[in-house]
Amino acid sequence: MKSLFENQLVEFENSASELKTEAYKDSLTNLPNRTRFVEEFEQEIGQPDKHNQFGVLLLLRATELQHINQSKGYQSGDKYVKGISDILVSVVGTYSNAKLYRLNGSDFGMILPNITAKEADTMAQNIHSRLNEYMRISELSAVGSMGIVTYGHGKPLGELLASADTAISLAQTKHVNAWHVHKDNNLGQTSATTFGNQNWRAVIDDVISNGNVTLLFQPIKAANRGTKAYSEVLSRFKSDDAQVLPTASFLAMAEKLNRVVEIDQLIVEKVLELIKTKSITDQFFGINVTPASVHNDQFMIWLERKLLKEASIATKLVFEVSEFGLQQNINSSRRFINMIHRAGARVTVEKFGVGITSFKFFQELKPDFIKLDGSYTRNIEDEKNNQYFIRMIVDLSHRIGVNVLAECVETQEEKHVLEKLFVDGCQGYYLGNTWTVIGHSALLLLLNNSKALTKSHPKHKPVVF
Secondary structure, eight states, rough: OOOHHHHHHHHHHHHHHHHHHTTTBBBBTBOOOHHHHHHHHHHTTTSOTTTTTTEEEEEEOOOTTHHHHHHHHHHHHHHHHHHHHHHHHHHHTTTTTTTTEEEESSEEEEEEEEEEHHHHHHHHHHHHHHHHHHHHHHHHSSOOEEEEEEEEETTOOOHHHHHHHHHHHHTTTSSSOOOOEEEETTTTTTHHHHHHHHHHHHHHHHHHHTEEEEEEEEEOOSSTTSSSOEEEEEEEEEETTTOOHHHEEEEHHHHHOOHHHHHHHHHHHHHHHHHHHHHHTTTTTEEEEEEEEEEEEHHHHHHHHHHHHTTHHHEEEEEEEHHHHHHEEEEEEEHHHHHHHHHHHHHHEEEEEESSOOOHHHHHHOOOEEEGGGGGGGGGOOOOHHHHHHHHHHHHHHTTTOOEOOOOOOSHHHHHHHHTTTTTEOTTTTTTTOOEEETTTOOOOOOHHHHHHHHOOTOOOOOOO
């Protein structure tokens, strides 16, 4: 009995150890995750009595992840993240006791004990060179930005992460795949944040004043001829030295610095100008609008005047607003949608299904489309619960005259299942894997025939004019 009990105890301990290992590991990269990062940092570095500990914390942000997921699909996004992981693993292996973690979807963290800021700068140069090579091979416009901060004397982890995040913001205003080393004796956290904000404000002002925006298009393929579909417009921003800025960071900083409304105005003007100068009034275009603009009275007045002035073009526009953004203020959302309809344009509620919204809400707002969040589309052929949910949404939406679109469609199986569920249109890498880039003096090529384009561009290279 004693022997049996001891054997069972060993099995339980081994099982618990295996479960703990799995809980602390990122499934894609097999790196330790954020939970493990926090635990090990607090145990080995963050204690007040660890005065002899010093070193460097490096954060790398995969700035292109969101764009790759949207334009090329989640499988390409996973490949991109794995590529960055491989680069960092090869670098961290050359430093004694260094550890690498995947903190979240786009952030990697690296702890390097007993090295100075000068040594970290040399290491960042090494990573920068490898990222540039990876960018060239993978045909990307950027890979990631790095923020580096020194630690010691039991400094709280929260302060270190905030400093590293500020350093990333500063790096993103420099050049592609850049890094910035934040030193305690150089700038305090408050002044560093201010400095970073000033840099970003200058970059945003330059984009607005010079109109440094490139438009990209991806089609939504209608499930049947009776359904109207459109091409979604996404924007890429460039600095004054023609460096592509990370879109997610740029928009986040524009919102933080209260400039996002002006960015939305710039994009609308660019789309209107493009349609007018290229005489492409036989196509429909979807423009993303941030919640801040939807709930801004001045933007609403400005947009209504623009649409009324360009009445023939307004009928070709669809304004996409997130479900969460509309929920923030029902009254202003209703006014915005009513104004859009008066001007002859249409509205899509995107990222649908993430929040909790009643259909009474949509009956009152009367959008023209809802676009299901991509999380419902992935592997839909194996997700029976998601199939039931989408079928219910389609039935209810059609009853109130709303068309249902699905995004992030990446495989033939997903498209087939969604069509069987009577979704009105699909968008994603499988249907339109080639983005069309429209420059200032470019000609327009819309992706009207995605299948033909796929055959003519088997390597899925972006078409640039």
